[in-house]
Amino acid sequence: MLKINQLISGYGSVQILNGANMRVEKQSIVALLGGNGTGKSTILRAASGLIRSWKGTIEFDGEQIQNLPAHEIVGRGLVQVTQGKDVFPAMSVTENLKLGGFILKSKQQLSDNLEKVYNYFPRLNERKDQLAATLSGGELQMLCIGRGLMSNPKMIMLDEPSAALAPQIVLDIFKNINRIRQDGLTVLVVEQNVRMALLLADYGYVIKDGVINVEGDSKKLMYDESVKESYLGGTKANV
């Protein structure tokens, strides 16, 4: 579904990604792990067109998408849910979700998708007329994921969906990620919560200094010494 080939990118003149390679198979869940500041979010930003790719290719659904305008990448069915739980705080939950379906042509599709998202996250339905600014952290994360699903994407990239959330909510969100995959989507999930991510994912990549350091089946990675090692450099994660 998504193939990243020798990707080089960065900010201004600072190079962050030094030739990253990744593959995400259709309908799989792939985890992208790594310490703080190793370039995980940068890969997602390049894939969704928020920053330029300097070199290398990004292939989505059989077509090269590197350096397409961000809104066109969304149009092709690749959606990113950012790290910061970025919502539109002065808008209601429903308005936020409707913005997620901005590219949809028909009203019918919009309300169908709204129904679908409320089905994944009933909490959002209870809060639908509330301003997004007043939601709790967990609800915000649900809103962000829900908004990502509104445009009928083929693949969704989640940047640290479990960050700063209580274990109960994390479990709930991860269950929903699994459900999303079962409903036919492909998922790339960036995580600090290594154990949870590997339990959920089929395959994992560990990034270090802007290149993929280790990769493999998630069951294998879970017992891999070097995975633990990769984490010793960065912030200690709960491996």
Place this chain on the structure above:
Amino acid sequence: MFNKLRIGKKGENIIFGTFVLLYISWCVNSPDMNIESLKSVLTIGLSVGIIYGLVALGISLIYTGLDVVNFSHGEFFMIGAFAGLTMFNLLGNQDWIFNIFPDAYGWIIYVVCLFTAFVSMGLFGVFIERVFLRPLTKKGGGYTVAGMGIIICGFGLSVVLINVAYLIWNPVAKPFPAELGLPMEIGGLFLPITYIWMIVVGLSVAAGLWFFLNKTKMGLGIRAVAYSKDVSNLVGINVPLYISIIFGIACAIAGIGGTLVGPTYQVVVFMGYIILMKAFAAAVVGGFGNLPGAIVGGFTVGIFETASSFYISGSHKDLYAFLLMIVVLMIKPTGFFGVQVKMKA
């Protein structure tokens, strides 16, 4: 240390209220104060106020959407007035319009002029944004990062546009003799009917903008872009296009403002500068970046200015707007509706 000097929201309101009361009692004590003059003050104040409000609306719209203050906005107002006038001169000689609508041709022509100013300034704004402002954002980070450069570019643009207008239309003030009906008597003064046009058309434009922003899909997109370019990008909004649309709408509204003012005063190359200043004051008074605040601020500045020149002294008319702005900045720096500025749109 200065934290101790802060008086809080309630204190601000009390002090501001005291100022308002003092001002009102000053006006009431004026020998010219009577119901009749009050009527004229309100009519004139509201009509020039809505013009300030319309231009302020554009400045605020650009500020919320693009994070920059457009200092060339007065020039779109001025060129808009010329656009309307040009259309007026084209249609004025056309007998067939008169033959078809013998009773209503004056205002039909005027509506066409307003529409011309709206559309042409909208397109002109998009052109200016694409050709002169957008390239400044090439280094990345969009308008938010390129801000200071764009603000300075706005000043330069203002000078250039004035001089281009000077070349095309020369500096002589031109009449805009729209035939909209006889003057009406309000409060003992004979006021041109165009004052009513200003209020009615101005309020309709403001209401139309409100409807557009809050009830249409494109409006939802504009509010999203105003809050965050990145998140808007990620939900599939064509952000570069929307930035042009925001700029274009703001300029189109300024163009309408110019054509509304034309028949009452005159159309002249230098009319943009003072309007920009007054509109700026209106935006500050209403709460910078707040759209309803821009209109309320416009009315406030308009009425304050007119009342002061009636009841206090007529020889310093252009001073009052800035006086009000300074007082508001000192006592209530957020303006009337400034609280919501951080949340935007």
